Amino acid sequence: MKIAYVYDLIYPYEIGGAQKRIWELARRLAQRGHDVTLFGMKYWEGEDIIYKEGVRLWGVCTPQALFDGGRRSIKEALYFAAKIFPVLIKEKFDIVDCCEMPYLHCFPAKICSLVNGYPLVITWHEVWDDYWFAYLGKHKGRIGKFIESMTRRLPDHIFAISQKVRDDLISLKVNPDKIDITYRGTDFIDVKLSRIREIKFASDVVYAGRLNEHKNIDILIKAIQLVSKKVPSVKCVIIGDGPERSTLENLVKALNLNTNVTFLGFLESQGDVFNYFMNSKVFVFPSTREGFGSGIIEANACGLPVIGISDKNNANTELIIEGKTGFLVNLSAKEISDKIILLLEDDDHQKNMSDYSIKQSYKYDWTTIMAEIEKKYIEMACRAKQVRHL
Numbered sequence: 001m002k003i004a005y006v007y008d009l010i011y012p013y014e015i016g017g018a019q020k021r022i023w024e025l026a027r028r029l030a031q032r033g034h035d036v037t038l039f040g041m042k043y044w045e046g047e048d049i050i051y052k053e054g055v056r057l058w059g060v061c062t063p064q065a066l067f068d069g070g071r072r073s074i075k076e077a078l079y080f081a082a083k084i085f086p087v088l089i090k091e092k093f094d095i096v097d098c099c100e101m102p103y104l105h106c107f108p109a110k111i112c113s114l115v116n117g118y119p120l121v122i123t124w125h126e127v128w129d130d131y132w133f134a135y136l137g138k139h140k141g142r143i144g145k146f147i148e149s150m151t152r153r154l155p156d157h158i159f160a161i162s163q164k165v166r167d168d169l170i171s172l173k174v175n176p177d178k179i180d181i182t183y184r185g186t187d188f189i190d191v192k193l194s195r196i197r198e199i200k201f202a203s204d205v206v207y208a209g210r211l212n213e214h215k216n217i218d219i220l221i222k223a224i225q226l227v228s229k230k231v232p233s234v235k236c237v238i239i240g241d242g243p244e245r246s247t248l249e250n251l252v253k254a255l256n257l258n259t260n261v262t263f264l265g266f267l268e269s270q271g272d273v274f275n276y277f278m279n280s281k282v283f284v285f286p287s288t289r290e291g292f293g294s295g296i297i298e299a300n301a302c303g304l305p306v307i308g309i310s311d312k313n314n315a316n317t318e319l320i321i322e323g324k325t326g327f328l329v330n331l332s333a334k335e336i337s338d339k340i341i342l343l344l345e346d347d348d349h350q351k352n353m354s355d356y357s358i359k360q361s362y363k364y365d366w367t368t369i370m371a372e373i374e375k376k377y378i379e380m381a382c383r384a385k386q387v388r389h390l
Contacts, residue, residue, distance in 0.1 A: 001381055002035045006088070006109050007099040008080040009066075010057060013043030015240070015266050016210060017294040018099050018125055021161075021184045023055075028370040030054035037091070039084060060087045070213060070243040071135065077102035088112045094381040097121040097159070103151045110154040119380045122155040123182070126291035127168035131313070157380055159373070161292040164315035182373055184294045185366035186301045187270065202279040203235040203262075204344055206304070208295050209285070211242030216286040216309070218244075218251055219333050223284070225255045226337035231344055236261045237280070239273055277302035281350060282343045288331055289313045297364045300325050300357035305350065307339045325357040 003026075009016060011023035022038065030036045030053065042048060042059020050057050061083035064076040085108035088096075096113060098106050100122050113120040128148055133141035152158075152174055159182040160166035170176050205224065209215055217238065227234045238248070238261065245263065252261045267273050277283065283299035284307045293316040296306045300319075306326035308316040320326040329335035343350045 001094040001377060002037075002092070003029060003377060004037045004039060004088070004091070004093045004096045005098075006039045006084060006096060006105055008041050008076070008102065008105065010038055010040035010043060010059075012269075014066075017184060017292070018101065018123075020270075020294065021123075022097075022099065024185065024187065024366045025370050025373060026055045027053045028367060029374060032370075032374065034374075037093075039088065041080060058087065060084050067243045072102055077104045081105040081108055084108055085112070089115060092116050093118050094384075095119055095121060095377050097123055097377075098155075100124045100148075100151060101126075103147050106151050106154050113156075117384065119156040119384045120154060121157050121159060121377075121380070122151070123159040123161065124165050124169060124291070125161050126289065127165060127172070129168070129172065131289070156384075157376075159376075162315040162318055164318060165291045180376060182376075183364055183369060184292050184297070185364045185369045186294070186298045186361065187366050203237045203276065204231075204281050205234065205236040205340055206239065206276055206280040206283055206299075207236070207285065208239040208273055208277075208283075208298075209287070210240055211238075211244045211248060213244055214287060214289045215242075215244075216288060216331060217248050219286050219331060220284050220336065221248060221251050221255065221257065221261060222333035223336035223340065224260055225257060226333055227340050227344075228257065228260055230341055234260055234340075234344070237264055237276060238262070239264045239267060239276060241265050274298065274302050277304050280304060282307060282340055283326075284336060284340065285309075285316065286331065286336065287314070287316070290316050292316075293319060296320065296326070297361050301361035301364075303354040303358050305343060305353040305357055307336055321356075321360065324353060325360050326353070 005022045007022055009019045011019040026036045026038055037056040037058055039058050039060055041061055041063045043063055048059050064079050065073055066076055081104035084105050089112045095118055096109055098109050110120055132144035136144050158179045160179050161184055166179050166181055169179055207220055211217055224236045277299055283304040285293055285295055286309055288309050288311040296316055296319045299306050306320055308320050308328055309331050310328040320328055322328055327339045
């Protein structure tokens with residue numbers, strides 16, 4: 001099959017759960033003999049089209065700033081949508097899979113699917129709906145909500161990355177027969193290889209992800225301050241980057257936590273991230289809005305219990321088994337710090353949760369998830385061919 005993925009960000013040039021998912025599926029599908037193309041912004045020097053592990057990477061435009069005032073840039077979304085159309089319309093595929101964010105590129109992809117007669121899949125990572133008003137304000141939020149609602153009408157099929165995302169889509173009148181759940185996964189080969197690597201230092205607490213406002217890393221830092229009163233030597237590493245980084249670094253200085261908290265930025269490889277996980281004791285993920293927290297299953301695969309946030313907007317509650325693979329708490333520095341201290345002081349408890357976390361994580365193996373998605377792609381492509389021949 002000829003398969004195309006359309007998303008403005010391409011891994012590993014931009015690190016994130018959505019682009020990581022696309023890359024892991026793409027390279028495995030290419031290994032299976034499929035012709036796979038990733039369309040996105042061009043983050044590399046030289047030719048617009050390059051090949052990596054059998055996957056064709058097609059840079060359709062120069063990279064644009066992703067954020068404007070801490071919010072996803074509307075200009076960037078418009079620019080990418082305009083640039084993807086003339087490239088995509090000339091290519092014929094058996095199936096095209098778009099990431100829903102940042103929405104606007106899904107519209108030219110739909111036109112191209114109608115013209116060239118292939119099914120359009122949209123992989124949905126998170127439903128925003130009324131959250132648009134909190135994110136963009138009353139007037140711009142109304143536009144964002146409308147664009148999201150129109151995007152829901154475009155695909156022939158939707159892959160929801162969690163049960164929560166599927167439920168949210170159904171609550172907004174999307175036909176449940178059009179939606180399959182396809183989780184994100186983790187690479188257990190990377191996990192095994194990273195066990196033999198060396199790092200500069202070990203830590204007690206680790207976070208990995210983009211440093212955005214809704215990730216609530218400030219609450220984690222305040223929790224570390226509370227932990228330090230009982231465990232003065234506590235070490236926390238924060239992996240990742242984003243628009244909140246300078247604010248968070250200033251908070252660390254203000255709380256006199258320079259010897260306790262270290263910002264590592266984005267690391268060069270997933271194996272490096274896993275290595276820091278395996279040299280830590282607990283993963284804290286204080287985000288309140290997640291369609292699926294990849295970091296949770298990656299941390300579990302490395303033997304880390306996870307402290308996550310219990311919130312109605314958070315699909316992470318699907319991934320954490322209370323008291324076995326982690327804890328769900330309110331968004332409170334005190335509640336987070338209490339669980340951190342429990343895991344740091346009770347080695348037996350931490351070890352039992354670590355063992356169970358590893359065992360539980362195996363159901364999220366990328367190869368298994370890829371095989372399920374491959375089967376669905378083939379079914380959709382076959383149906384589309386049958387319709388064209390009628």
